[in-house]
Amino acid sequence: MAAPLLIPILGDQLTPGIASLRNADPASSILLMMEVADETTYVRHHKAKIAFILSAMRHHADRLRALGWTVDYVKLDQPENSGSFTGEVARAVARHRPSAIHVTEGGEWRVRAMLEEWEGRFGIPVTIHEDDRFLCSHAEFDAWAAARQQLRMEFFYRDMRRRTGLLLTEEGEPEGGQWNFDAENRKPPPRRDLLMPQPLRFRPDPITQDVLALVAARFSDHIGSLDHFHFAVTHEDAQRQQDHFLDQALPRFGDYQDAMLTDEPFLWHSVLSPYINAGLLDPLSLCRAVEGRYRAGRVPLNAAEGFIRQVIGWREYVRGVYWHEGPGYGRRNALDAKRDLPGFYWTGKTDMHCMARAVGQTIDHAYAHHIQRLMITGNFALLAGIAPVQVHVWYLEVYADAYEWVEMPNTIGMALFADGGLLGSKPYAAGGAYINRMSDYCGRCRYDVKQRLGEDACPFNALYWDFLARNERKLARNPRLAMPYRNWNRMSVEDRAALRKQAARFLDGLGTG
Structure with a gap:
């Protein structure tokens, strides 16, 4: 033989x-x-x-x-x-x-x-x-990047749309006359809807039960719970979850993709990224199915475009950046952030309701949607000056869809601005007002989102101004931060000092894990 x-x-x-x-x-x-x-x-x-x-x-x-x-x-x-x-x-x-x-x-x-x-x-x-499950090869991304001074995802995404033909007219123009409908996809959360779709939950079969027992015994000291294990573990069940999302959740996904609700960890999100990243689902076939729902009049354009952009735009883009920038990308620290990651990232035990919910559901489900990651856990780490490598490792540990190629650029570049602006044109920093607008978290928090100073003040408020102040030398010339810095400079010397003292007092009280 x-x-x-x-x-x-x-x-x-x-x-x-x-x-x-x-x-x-x-x-x-x-x-x-x-x-x-x-x-x-x-x-x-x-x-x-x-x-x-x-x-x-x-x-x-x-x-x-x-x-x-x-x-x-x-x-x-x-x-x-x-x-x-x-x-x-x-x-x-x-x-x-x-x-x-x-x-x-x-x-x-x-x-x-x-x-x-x-x-x-x-x-x-x-x-x-080469792994050709991705649409853009390493060589193709390198060639695209070499022709540009800034690696902006929006232009890469348009190239991916042209390559695939997704959501293009017969003349090759974008459906609806524009490439991006993100402005329509930032609605605050609705009142809690008892008919809100839930992802399918899959009962563990004997194979999965054996694995759960093995993991419980061997990894008892790792973060997370197995009590809520619900993932599809076969191609057939992953396809069932895909079809369920397309039928039940996609129509309103666009409107509320940035929204957050205390008792709803999933809302209208697909929860398909673990299956795509492990290979159980094909991303291009999924996007074509989304396009098909739009062309059949079953979902609005903003929902179809918003979802397709996440898959053939952002997912392909961050993978390209990861390989293009090299293994040293994860060590970047443009803002010189050095604070240790607080212990509540592993326990969820904090009086900040937004953080407690985002971390708590992560512990329960190995899942949080992209705004919870970017604007709650990521935003806090950015404002508090947490060391990027510690935040990177945490994200890689806790999410079922996290592989370094997708997680590292999202953390180092998007959430923490540690690459100095390679991915994002500005730091995604926000105070409590943003969280209050996009969630119901603040109404259930022991802190007052409308206060900046005092024992009951929302920590995000003083931390936001402290972040701008301590990074002024590096960020003040960023045109997208011109208005926040004008507002900072309009404040009295006394108010600025009080905000920085408030932030320092809060940060000094953080424990580490």
């Missing part, structure tokens, strides 16, 4: 048509799937995140077997498990004596480095296939 081809399948490559499989012969190939300790602990991932990925991997292995592939599957608790990708490939090479290794590139710099070492280490040819 001829030596087989060995094809490792990583935990975020749960796609039957992944590039490394496309031209392989099931009769002469062995697929290697590995649950390894290194990937569960290089940061202390949320329990539900680990359980989701491991269960989805085990179900995907069964699907591949049903499609005719031979799958060599290594479980996390097997005594001989080496604990690393390279160690498990070494053991598989010894077992199967393959003629070559084919693998789809890893999604992170550290994984790419591992794969590039394999040929020299094992002495057999290793082919690394």
